[in-house]
Amino acid sequence: MINLKFFFKGFLCIKRFDSPAIALSASFIAIGALLKNLGFTLQESIFSTLLTYAQPGSLVMAESMFVGASLINIFLAVWLVNARLYPMTVSLMPLIKDKSQPRWKYYLSCHFVAVSSWLIVKDNYHKINRKNRTDFWIGIGTSTWLVAIISTLIGFVSADYLNKNMMIGLAVINPIYFMCAMISAMNNKTISSAIILGAVLGPGLHLISSQWSILLGGILAGTIAFFIGEINDN
Amino acid sequence: MTTKIILVILITSLATYISRFFGVFTSEKINEKSRIYRWFNCLAYSTLAALISRMLLFPSGDLSETTLLLRVIIILISISIFYLTKRNLVYPTIFSAIIMAALIN
Numbered sequence: 001m002i003n004l005k006f007f008f009k010g011f012l013c014i015k016r017f018d019s020p021a022i023a024l025s026a027s028f029i030a031i032g033a034l035l036k037n038l039g040f041t042l043q044e045s046i047f048s049t050l051l052t053y054a055q056p057g058s059l060v061m062a063e064s065m066f067v068g069a070s071l072i073n074i075f076l077a078v079w080l081v082n083a084r085l086y087p088m089t090v091s092l093m094p095l096i097k098d099k100s101q102p103r104w105k106y107y108l109s110c111h112f113v114a115v116s117s118w119l120i121v122k123d124n125y126h127k128i129n130r131k132n133r134t135d136f137w138i139g140i141g142t143s144t145w146l147v148a149i150i151s152t153l154i155g156f157v158s159a160d161y162l163n164k165n166m167m168i169g170l171a172v173i174n175p176i177y178f179m180c181a182m183i184s185a186m187n188n189k190t191i192s193s194a195i196i197l198g199a200v201l202g203p204g205l206h207l208i209s210s211q212w213s214i215l216l217g218g219i220l221a222g223t224i225a226f227f228i229g230e231i232n233d234n
Numbered sequence: 235m236t237t238k239i240i241l242v243i244l245i246t247s248l249a250t251y252i253s254r255f256f257g258v259f260t261s262e263k264i265n266e267k268s269r270i271y272r273w274f275n276c277l278a279y280s281t282l283a284a285l286i287s288r289m290l291l292f293p294s295g296d297l298s299e300t301t302l303l304l305r306v307i308i309i310l311i312s313i314s315i316f317y318l319t320k321r322n323l324v325y326p327t328i329f330s331a332i333i334m335a336a337l338i339n
Contacts, residue, residue: 018323026331030296044239051247056285059295061246071245078249084281085250089257091275094266110254115282164296165338169331171297172308175289176330179309180316180323182283190272194279202284203291214288218281226276230269 006132010139013120014147020116023177024144025151027055030170032155033162034062042156049152053145054114055174057082076211083215087222089113095125096133105134112141119181120144190229197221300338308333 014021028049035045035058052058057078064074089110097106117140128136155162162170182199186192201217209216264271289297290305297305311333312326319325 022324022327034295040239044236044243047240048243048246051243052250054250056289057246057250061242063294065242071241074242075245075249078246079252081285082250083253084278084285085253086257086260087274087277087281089254090261090264091271091278093258093261094264094271097261106258107255110258111251113254113257118278164299165335167296168300168338169335171293171295172305172334173327173331175286175293175297176308176312177323177327178282178286179290180312180321180326182279182286183313183316184321184323185279190276191279194276195283198280198283199287201280202288206288206292210292214281214284217284218277221284222273222277222280225280226273229272229276 002138003132003135006128006135007139007142009128010121010136010141011143013124013140014143020119020144020177020181021147023174024055024116024147025154026170026173028148028151029155029158029162030167031055031058031062032152032157033159033167034059034155035152036156036159038062038065040156042153045152045156046149049149050145053111053148054082054085055148080211080215084218085113087218088115088118092118092121092137096121096130096137098130098134100131101134105138109134109138109141112138112145114144114148115178117141117144119178119185122185188229189232190225193228194222194225197224300334304334304337307337 013019031049032045035048040048048058048061052061060077060081061074064077069077092113093106093110120140121137125133125136182195186195198218198221201221202214205217206213264274290309291302293305308330312330315326315329316322
């Protein structure tokens with residue numbers, strides 16, 4: 001059902017020195033501590049990371065609960081901040097799918113799509129035969145997901161020992177790591193324009209609408225970058 | 235477990251999973267060499283960049299208690315360390331947390 005050799009090959013990608021494990025772990029330790037302070041039990045916190053596995057979404061959930069938002073509002077806010085997972089999934093699946101693999105694997109493993117696993121697989125998929133890429137991806141997804149779950153547990157347990165400054169230190173690790181990872185990914189004109197324009201338009205549109213800024217900024221920046229790429233190639 | 239919290243967790247995970255689900259659904263007919271694929275690839279990088287840069291410039295949570303100036307200084311130092319260490323991802327990340335802790339008070 002799953003080729004274990006390639007599953008573990010993917011699973012162990014997290015061990016590399018510059019893997020996103022550190023950033024992923026820091027952000028979910030912060031989530032674990034935050035959920036404890038919000039009144040979640042340990043089981044609820046673990047359950048939350050297990051089912052959601054997207055840090056910005058969990059943060060929005062926590063903040064919405066804190067201000068007493070309605071369920072509809074929580075749904076909308078989380079959907080808007082996590083909508084990036086849609087283009088991320090579309091731009092991943094065609095690279096790993098193979099006719100020999102059953103469809104359920106894609107619908108199940110798409111739960112693992114998050115910035116860390118996505119960057120790892122985008123960097124490494126070409127080294128694996130197409131036939132084995134799905135299992136390789138499931139391995140990457142499983143290990144990053146486990147790191148998030150274990151970190152939530154660590155954060156929950158150590159919440160009482162984490163002071164404000166440590167929480168702020170933890171909070172900066174994740175965006176700084178991924179900012180540098182994004183700069184690393186800028187290896188052609190199209191992707192570089194997408195990243196630079198996104199980084200400018202996202203916060204830019206935040207001044208107009210905070211909820212819609214990522215989605216609208218992303219669509220606008222990505223579309224302009226696409227046309228820059230097409231004109232450049234022709 | 236309280237019902238309210240469970241409900242919130244389920245709503246949050248549903249709101250997250252639908253984007254992933256429709257991602258797989260949409261990609262079923264998409265070839266990696268097609269134009270539409272290239273567009274989605276641009277959208278993926280640009281929305282990620284939009285999110286990360288918003289997290290640093292207009293953060294929510296604990297980071298929002300720091301000043302914008304401090305965060306911009308940390309961004310610039312981190313990018314410098316990133317290039318000085320031959321594009322290493324770990325050093326700027328660790329240094330950013332240390333510098334943040336040192337400059338915060």
